[in-house]
Amino acid sequence: MTHDHRDPSLAECADFLEQIVYFLDNELDEGDCSAVRVHLDxxxxxxxxxxxxxTVKAMVARSCSEAAPDELRERVLLRIRQVQVEIREIP
Known part of the structure; x- marks a missing residue:
């Protein structure tokens, strides 16, 4: 594999930095993943x-192993349903 050792432009880096979160979450198609890998190389x-x-994503994942209390889960689910109803009512 031949590497192009030119310095990427700031705009090019900004585009790839935006994609890093999706790359980490495996939410990019293979073509975009390849482009991100090449850029990172x-x-x-x-x-x-x-x-x-x-590293931050791994630390958060390790730290977030607790389940939310039932009362909080119920309040969140109720609020989600309220927002869904409000969105459906908007013409």
Whole structure:
């Protein structure tokens, strides 16, 4: 694999940084995943930001293993239903 060692533009980096969250969540198609991988191989600043995002995501996942109390879950579900009704009523 040949790497193009040019410096990516700030706009190009901004586009890839936006996609990193989707990349981490496996929400990109294979073509976009390949483009992100290539960019990360070529751009150390973006790779560092990717590593930071991945670390934060892993820490949050480990820290969020508790289930919400039943009363809170019921209040949240009730509010979601209220919002759904309000959205349906908007012409």
């Amino acid at each position: 070529q751009c150390n600043p973006c790779l560092e930001k990717y590593d930071l995002q991945r």
